[in-house]
Amino acid sequence: MNTASAPKSGENVWIWLLKILTGPLLFVLLGIHLIVNHLVGKEGVLRYAEVISYYNNPVIPLMEIIFLATVVTHSLTGLRSIILDLKPSRSILQILDLLFLLAGISAFLYGTRLIMIIAAVQ
Amino acid sequence: MNEKSNLPAPRKFLSWFNPVGRQTGGWAFILNRITALGLTLFLYIHLLVLGKLAQGPNAYDSFVRLTHQPLFIFGELLVVAAAFLHGLNGVRIVLTTFGISVPYQKQFFYALMTLAIIAIVIFGYHMFTS
Numbered sequence: 001m002n003t004a005s006a007p008k009s010g011e012n013v014w015i016w017l018l019k020i021l022t023g024p025l026l027f028v029l030l031g032i033h034l035i036v037n038h039l040v041g042k043e044g045v046l047r048y049a050e051v052i053s054y055y056n057n058p059v060i061p062l063m064e065i066i067f068l069a070t071v072v073t074h075s076l077t078g079l080r081s082i083i084l085d086l087k088p089s090r091s092i093l094q095i096l097d098l099l100f101l102l103a104g105i106s107a108f109l110y111g112t113r114l115i116m117i118i119a120a121v122q
Numbered sequence: 123m124n125e126k127s128n129l130p131a132p133r134k135f136l137s138w139f140n141p142v143g144r145q146t147g148g149w150a151f152i153l154n155r156i157t158a159l160g161l162t163l164f165l166y167i168h169l170l171v172l173g174k175l176a177q178g179p180n181a182y183d184s185f186v187r188l189t190h191q192p193l194f195i196f197g198e199l200l201v202v203a204a205a206f207l208h209g210l211n212g213v214r215i216v217l218t219t220f221g222i223s224v225p226y227q228k229q230f231f232y233a234l235m236t237l238a239i240i241a242i243v244i245f246g247y248h249m250f251t252s
Contacts (some may be wrong), residue, residue, distance in 0.1 A: 014209065023212045030205070046186045048179035075162045082155060086135055111169055117176045 011084055015077050022074035029067040036063070052121050061119045068111040076104045150211060157208035164201045195249055202249075203242045210234040216242050 037045045044050050080100055088096065097116060138152065174181045188194060214231055218224050 020216060024216060027209060030209075044167075046189070048175065048182045051175060051182070071165060075165055078170075079159050079162060082158070107166070107169060110173075114173060114176055 002091060011081055018073055019077035019081065022070050022077070025070055026074055029063075029070055033067050036060070036069065051118065055115070055119045056122075058119075061115045064115050065112055068115075069108055072104050072107045072111075076100050146231060146237055150214070150231050154208060154211045154215070157204040157211070160204045161201070164204070180251060192250075199242070199246050203238075203244050206238040206241045207235070210238045 040050055040054050045054070080096070081097060084093075138155070142246050144152075171185065174185050189198075211231070211234065214223075214227065214234055217230075218227055
């Protein structure tokens with residue numbers, strides 16, 4: 001196994017697995033996100049009115065929420081493995097893990113709430 | 123990579139910026155790491171800025187007018203570049219992690235980065251000419 005990208009000391013195998021699975025998944029999800037946002041038509045998502053009508057289709061909020069969860073997970077597990085290279089002490093790591101978890105959950109809740117707000121506007 | 127000790131190594135951070143003695147693999151690693159940080163920064167800014175949608179049409183549409191400035195479009199191109207470089211590098215990482223194409227890793231890296239550069243040029247052209 002390529003040692004540079006294998007789980008490192010302090011990196012739980014499940015966290016590593018999350019990072020390396022969400023990566024390829026993002027190929028698909030990011031692709032969908034970008035293509036769909038682009039296909040809304042000229043000036044599509046660059047106009048408030050277009051965004052609102054586009055979000056009225058329930059598939060869109062659902063797709064965006066899944067995409068949000070995946071990208072936040074990949075971003076934070078990746079950040080964590082960068083920090084792990086600095087070999088933080090066990091107690092610092094525990095604090096950082098808590099911060100990562102809080103950051104991830106807040107970002108996800110904030111984004112989902114925003115999506116729900118937009119989807120609810122008529 | 124040989125782990126000689128598990129002591130905290132905050133100064134190792136500075137060695138990330140040391141180009142001396144680095145080979146292709148080291149550059150690939152640094153490239154992936156820098157694009158990762160750039161994309162992470164972009165992600166959270168993007169999420170915050172999208173909050174303007176909740177403030178109604180005026181807030182959002184006037185922000186969108188900002189995005190037509192060349193400097194902004196250049197910023198977006200940087201994000202696109204980071205995404206292609208990070209994503210294609212990631213493809214190499216996933217494959218080599220599971221033992222696929224390891225002997226050709228270097229050529230694979232160069233091929234993927236060439237693809238990325240072509241994609242970036244195509245996107246850049248379209249972004250600045252419409």
